[in-house]
Amino acid sequence: MNKIMRLKDCAFYVSQKINSEILDKNTYVSTENILQNRLGKTIASFTPKNNTKVTHFKPKDILIANIRPYLKKIWFANHEGGCSADVLVLRAKSHTDSSFLYYSLFRDDFFSYIMKGAKGTRMPRGDKEQILNFNIPNMNYQNQKKIGELLFLLDKKIELNNRINAELEAMAKTLYDYWFVQFDFPNEEGKPYKSSGGKMVYNSTLKREIPEGWENGKIEEVLDKVPNTIKILNKDILRVGKYPVVDQGQEYICGFTNTKESVLEVKDAHVIFGDHTTIVKLVNFDYSRGADGTQILISKEERVPNYLLYQMVNNLDLTNYGYARHFKFLKEAKIILPMANISNKYNQIVIPLYEKWRNNFFENINLSKLRDWLLPMLMNGQVTVK
Missing domain, CATH: 1.10.287 (Helix Hairpins)
Known part of the structure; x- marks a missing residue:
């Protein structure tokens, strides 16, 4: 018996369609909400216009984003739904276990193989016929x-x-x-302050009532200097994930970054703010700093400890401010000092x-x-x- 078989011998592309009007943000999948680096999918930020026909996938189908395959976007479906044309849907044939097929395609080898046959430079797309010739272990x-x-x-x-x-x-x-x-x-007395008649005072700066004794301030007034970093001599420490790399992406990247080789020791939580993205993260472990523009926020104000600072920053809406100037506006943001x-x-x-x-x-x-x-x-x- 051959030790390998072709993908087309054990799977096929799903072509059945479904009407988009019955889908919601959880059941619709596009290249936008399949996560990079094989991290599954998240809820979509939009759904297609009504009466649009999209590919109908079912549980145990394998969904692969076919734009920029090097991003390694793959998801093993655990519910029924519909997906955009830029997402390939593979279904195992009767003699192939779906989970086995998924992990056969989960490997780096698969995405490298797609890139070899991809067409286009800025937005490369995989070749559907070439993909079906990928080697799968024959067991x-x-x-x-x-x-x-x-x-x-x-x-x-x-x-x-x-x-x-x-x-x-x-x-x-x-x-x-x-x-x-x-x-x-x-x-x-352990009772809810405001609901139990706690005294509230109008604050003209915040333009709202706040509890008596509380004050207003700005983010920049509570920030402290970032502590010194420790130089890492052995790059393998970062590669094995002892010190995760924190950048402005949706997920923590656990691996080596060529741009920074230093570790921040965290005795208390740090707040990470993406200057270009406004993504906010809380880090309570030693880590290596990632991309430029990744701001590190630490509080020096007793009334705003770092865990509270994280919630305050995460609660701010900076979506209306200009690109790449978010940190400037963040520092000027008004906050309550409890x-x-x-x-x-x-x-x-x-x-x-x-x-x-x-x-x-x-x-x-x-x-x-x-x-x-x-x-x-x-x-x-x-x-x-x-």
Whole structure:
């Protein structure tokens, strides 16, 4: 028996169509909401106009963004929906396990192969016929199923950690909204301050009522200098993900960056602000700084500890300001300065939440490394699943 087979021997392109008017932002997929570097998909920012026909995908189909294949956008569908014409939908044939097929295409080799046949320079597109000639390991169905299940279990754990982290983030955000937007932090009797009749005072700068004793300020007034960095001599430390690289993308990039070779030690949380993107992140682990324009915000104000600063910055709307000047406007943004005892109580509650978040984050790094280490050995038969 041949050790390899062609992709066209075990899968086919889905061509069935579905009407876009029955789709929503969760069930519509385009190249925009499939995430780079094989991180799945997120909710779409738009849906097509009504009565548009789009490709109908089903659970266990494999969706691949066919524009700029080097971005490695691939998703193993876990629900039914529709996708744009620039997304290829592959479905396993009856003798092929869908999970096994997905991980066969999950490899870097697959995306390198697509790029060899891609057409165009600025926005290269994969050649659909050439893609179908990609080599897939030829194994019996039971071995395929074992390999697919093992790798899928690792990804399910990663997905679970991501869901837990999203919930932890939501808890911290809800508490912030309740205490610092609605002003229902606990009063001396433990009751919600504003709802229980706590005194509110009109602030002419903020043009709103705030709790008595609270003040107004600006972001720039609470910022401290960024601490000194530590020079990294061994570049392999960054490659294996001990110090994740933080840039302005949607995800943390865990690997080596050629532009910076220094690590920031984090004794408290740091707030990362993308000057070009307005993306805001909280970092509570040692990390290497990424792209230029990635601003690091640290508070020197007791009334605004870093975990609270993160929520304040994340709550600001800078969408109407000019490109690449966001940090200038961020520093000028007006904020509320609460009483220090309320800020400290908030900190005490959310720090354990973000410690759990950090543990899950690094566990996912290790699980991803394990999966990527096992993948080629499972596919070439060097390792088997018993």
